[in-house]
Amino acid sequence: EKYFLLPVLFSAPSYACKRRTTLKNHNTLLTEALSILAESAELNEDEGRGVAFRRAAAVLKCLPKAVSSMEQLRGLPCLGDHSMRVIKDILENGASSEAESTKQSERFKALKVLTGIFGVGAKTADRWFREGIHSLSQLQESGHTLNQAQQAGLQFYDDINLPVSKTEADAISEIVEKAVHAVLPGAEITLTGGFRRGKLTGHDVDFLITHPEEGKEEGLMPKVVSWLESQGFLLYQKTTRNSYLESKDGPGRPASNMDRFERCLSIFKLTKDRCVGQKQGTKQSATAVRVDLVVSPVSQFAFALLGWTGSKLFERELRRWAGHEKAMSLSSHALYDNKQSRYLRASSEEEIFAHLGLEYIPPTERNA
Ligand code: CTP
Ligand code: MN
Ligand code: MN
Ligand code: MN
Numbered sequence: 001e002k003y004f005l006l007p008v009l010f011s012a013p014s015y016a017c018k019r020r021t022t023l024k025n026h027n028t029l030l031t032e033a034l035s036i037l038a039e040s041a042e043l044n045e046d047e048g049r050g051v052a053f054r055r056a057a058a059v060l061k062c063l064p065k066a067v068s069s070m071e072q073l074r075g076l077p078c079l080g081d082h083s084m085r086v087i088k089d090i091l092e093n094g095a096s097s098e099a100e101s102t103k104q105s106e107r108f109k110a111l112k113v114l115t116g117i118f119g120v121g122a123k124t125a126d127r128w129f130r131e132g133i134h135s136l137s138q139l140q141e142s143g144h145t146l147n148q149a150q151q152a153g154l155q156f157y158d159d160i161n162l163p164v165s166k167t168e169a170d171a172i173s174e175i176v177e178k179a180v181h182a183v184l185p186g187a188e189i190t191l192t193g194g195f196r197r198g199k200l201t202g203h204d205v206d207f208l209i210t211h212p213e214e215g216k217e218e219g220l221m222p223k224v225v226s227w228l229e230s231q232g233f234l235l236y237q238k239t240t241r242n243s244y245l246e247s248k249d250g251p252g253r254p255a256s257n258m259d260r261f262e263r264c265l266s267i268f269k270l271t272k273d274r275c276v277g278q279k280q281g282t283k284q285s286a287t288a289v290r291v292d293l294v295v296s297p298v299s300q301f302a303f304a305l306l307g308w309t310g311s312k313l314f315e316r317e318l319r320r321w322a323g324h325e326k327a328m329s330l331s332s333h334a335l336y337d338n339k340q341s342r343y344l345r346a347s348s349e350e351e352i353f354a355h356l357g358l359e360y361i362p363p364t365e366r367n368a
Contacts, residue, residue, distance in 0.1 A: 007072050010063050014077035015325075016055070016317040016368035017358060021062045023198055023367050030067060030087055031057040033099035037086065040102045043111040043122050054313050056083035058368040067091070110134035116161050118236075118267070118290065119149030152236035152267055156288035160267070163201035164289050172205045172268055172291055175233055176224075180209055183223040187211045192308040193292070198364040204290035208308055210301045218242075220295050221262045228268075235288055237266040242295070244333055259307060259332035264293040300333050302346045307332030314366040322356055330356070 013019055025031060038053035055078040060067065070088055073079060079087070089096045102108050113135060114125035133139050136157065146154065153160065173191055180187045190196075193206030209224075211217040221239050228234050244260040268289045296304035307315060322330040328344075329336040335344045335355055346352045353360045 007069055008065055009075055010067070010072050011075040012059055012062055012077065015321050016058050016314055017321050017361065019059075019062045019368065020361060020365040021058065021314075021368045022365055025061050026063060026066045027060040029095075030060050030090055033086055033090060033096040034060070034083060036099045036102055039112075040108055043108065043115065043125070045122050045126070051316070052080055053083065056080065058313050060087075061368065106134065114139070117150055117157060118153030118160055119147060120153065149236070149238060149265075156235060156267055159288035160290055162287070164203065164205055166195065166200050168270060168272070168287070168289060169195050169202065169205045171270060171272075172289060173207070175228070175268070176207055176291070176293065179224050179227045179231075179233075180220075182227050184211060184216065184220055186213070187217065187220065190305060192294075192305065193310055196309050196363045197311065197367050199367075204292055206292045206308055207294065208301070208304055209293065209295045210298045210304075212298055214298050217295050217297055221264055221293065224293065225264060225266075228266075233268055235267040235269050237264055239264045259294075259304070261304060261332070262295040266291045266293065299345075302348050302352055303330075303334055304332050306349050306352055309363050309366060311366055311368050314361075314368045317368065318356070321358065326356055328356065 034053050034057035038050050038057065041047075041049035041053060059076055059078040067073065067087070068091070070084070070091065073084070073087070086096045086098060089098070107129060110129050110133075111122070111125045114120055114128055114133070115122060117136075117139075128139065128142075128144070131142070133142055133144075136154065140154070169191065173189070177189050180189055188210050190208045190210075191206070192208045193204070194202040195205065209217065209220065211220075221241075225234070225237055225239055229237075240263050242260060242262040247260055268291045269286050270289050271286050294304065294308060306318075319330050322328040322335070327338045329338065330352075335346065335352060336342070337344055337355075344355045346355060350360050
């Protein structure tokens with residue numbers, strides 16, 4: 001008798017918010033190449049192309065095994081012609097020539113360096129690149145006037161571009177908790193972003209702050225910032241006040257994906273104990289860490305928590321699911337049902353998933 005070994009045929013739902021994506025990725029070679037192409041498209045402000053590559057990478061991230069042949073992919077969604085060519089190249093040659101040449105291109109390298117400056121986006125980086133500015137030293141020599149964020153971004157460039165560890169995130173958590181409790185006892189602080197999804201490193205640390213009594217959280221951010229500043233923890237901060245109520249977004253129609261919470265984008269000074277040698281003992285040194293603080297009224301907390309936990313693609317897919325499949329509008333503030341013409345309340349993430357007709361996906365499985 002003969003046995004034929006059949007290849008595993010993969011399948012997956014086409015919406016990333018219906019898939020469970022942990023940090024265990026069996027296809028890093030494929031997803032890293034597709035992510036480079038996504039990043040390049042985003043740096044060129046080609047959002048559609050960026051999303052297409054992000055979706056393709058995301059569907060490969062949730063597979064239970066490494067892909068070994070093109071045939072296995074037949075049943076998978078989100079893989080367009082271009083992504084399929086990239087995957088084929090890697091399966092046949094061990095690498096994607098397009099991703100490799102993108103990584104090595106002068107433009108990609110320069111835009112990466114320039115957008116590595118806090119406060120510099122794709123538009124500014126592209127303008128500078130076209131003026132012949134390809135490096136930090138060329139930028140400094142150019143005489144361009146930088147805004148406050150960009151000045152801080154340049155000053156703390158090396159630290160900010162180093163990944164933040166979970167240990168550092170925990171140290172920052174303690175400081176933020178101390179600050180918040182000093183100015184508003186009873187307030188609650190939640191770690192969001194990548195660290196809530198179980199990541200061991202991040203590009204920043206994200207926090208959501210609320211108070212169980214609605215309204216008590218009003219005006220909290222300036223007080224927290226003052227406390228942090230008085231203790232010497234802030235190297236830079238920019239606070240934006242809450243503009244939700246005065247916004248003309250209309251029922252469930254946010255003007256953009258940007259939410260309108262009171263927020264603070266900051267750079268913290270973190271003193272760390274760094275062991276410099278067995279005998280010499282411990283030397284104190286400081287590092288700069290990007291920290292995002294957001295304040296939400298408790299009535300919107302579940303939406304804010306869901307919106308600030310990510311991943312970015314998971315969030316995008318949730319909103320697409322809500323709009324296209326449920327005729328609902330989801331934001332970090334609320335969920336609006338366009339058929340019933342009313343807002344749907346929720347006090348937990350579980351309730352929001354239930355309103356959307358989705359199985360609950362815990363944060364550690366939102367790493368799409
Ligand atoms: N977010 C947002 N509005 C912004 C910035 C971020 O709603 N202006 C949300 C993003 O959608 C994401 C979360 O906040 O869900 C965290 O964003 P970010 O810190 O950029 O990404 P992380 O997933 O935390 O990844 P990293 O580890 O690189 O920080
Ligand atoms: Mn150059
Ligand atoms: Mn983050
Ligand atoms: Mn952030």
